[in-house]
Amino acid sequence: MSIKVGIPRGLWFYDYYPLWKTFYECLDAEVIISKPTNRKILDQGVKNTVDEACLPVKIFNGHVIDLKDRADYIFVPKMMSAYEREYICPKFCGLPEMVLHSIEGLPPLIDVEINFNKSRKNMADTIYKFGFYIIKDKRKINRAYCEALKNYRDYKNAIKKGILPIDGDLTEINGGKIYDRKIKKIMVIGHTYNIYDSYSSMNLLNKLKKNGVHIIVPEMIGFEHINRHAATLDKKMFWSFGRKLLGTSIYLAETRDVDGVIYISSFGCGIDSIIQYLFEKKSRKEGEIPFLLLTIDEHTGEAGINTRIEAFLDMIEWRKRYENNISTYG
Ligand code: SF4
Incomplete structure (x- = not known):
């Protein structure tokens, strides 16, 4: 039976989901995406997040809850930076900790750090770390990542075309x-x-x-x-x-x-x-x-x-x- 990876439909989802979905599918995992945001997801997120958090973080937590009982792992990377010498919102950096603090009874999180401010060698290690949750074969992980990048570029080109x-x-x-x-x-x-x-x-x-x-x-x-x-x-x-x-x-x-x-x-x-x-x-x-x-x-x-x-x-x-x-x- 294949390992189930849950991807929450929130925060970085619309930027990167074709990349990570293809990556895990190429490693023979079953990818489960949370349902489109609805009243229940919003209410669960609001109930399980500190009041001071912004709405997108509350919605993200609602999506994690939606996946909680359906996945073996939930994909919540620690995103520090997506481009060299730049940063993204601190809430992305502390997301795995925030999720773990807010929601009980979760399966393990895929919480690898993504940081483009570190060396290229570190990026390769990062990809392996994401893959090791499913398989230890580095060649397969490399192949899955190349396929994922191809799909990701197609997705971005499609947006560019309207x-x-x-x-x-x-x-x-x-x-x-x-x-x-x-x-x-x-x-x-x-x-x-x-x-x-x-x-x-x-x-x-x-x-x-x-x-x-x-x-x-x-x-x-x-x-x-x-x-x-x-x-x-x-x-x-x-x-x-x-x-x-x-x-x-x-x-x-x-x-x-x-x-x-x-x-x-x-x-x-x-x-x-x-x-x-x-x-x-x-x-x-x-x-x-x-x-x-x-x-x-x-x-x-x-x-x-x-x-x-x-x-x-x-x-x-x-x-x-x-x-x-x-x-x-x-
Ligand atoms: S940038 Fe940060 S604070 Fe602003 S909406 Fe996104 S997660 Fe929330």
Whole structure:
């Protein structure tokens, strides 16, 4: 019987799940992904996490609970850094400890540290450590990782071409159609676990899609552009998320290639509170691009979010129709 590895559908999930799913499947493990976020997962997460934690961490804990009795291992790596000389949120670094502290009766966690600030040799050891939970054969682990990288690159290329991952499935949003100037082109930004989790984002992407919006996300611009623009900042941004978003905001202010920006932020997120302010300053004030901030937490009501989205789309419609006579503040 194959070993069951549970992958929680939260935090880094929408960035990396094709990589880790393929990796473990190539090692003959059975991969179980937690259910899409729902009321029960949210409630369990809220009940089993300290109040001060942000909503995405509470949701992540809810997903771990969903997998608790169905997996032999749960995949909760300790992510210190995803790029050299950069860091990610401290909550990612302490995630395995936080999960173990909050939830009782868990199977063992796959809690290997991922740290791109260490040497390349360390990265190879890291991959072996992930594989050793299933098998001790280094050659097989190498092969599984090469296959996983291939799938991961295909996934990232698909996003670049306009295919968005919603709830773990690649759902084609624009059907390959050529962009029509009459259609509103809106950039949706924020953490991937806020954008692509339909429950916590209150189905934002599908709502925009139903309104005929052409959705773009920073990954579609291309990292070469984002990195080049981020390099023009006075000081290097050492948070990977901040660098990605600020590079995007400078690019947008320069090209003015979208009709509006919607930023989804989590209540209680320290990084969002700074990045969202800087992003807004760049894109709205310097780029004159309409900007909508949606802050979500476990108490956010859908009706209020719907009204704000509708008003924002109407404002963009008017702005497009009557040229630039309406202010970027709506
Ligand atoms: S970056 Fe913000 S939302 Fe994400 S885990 Fe850290 S505190 Fe939470």
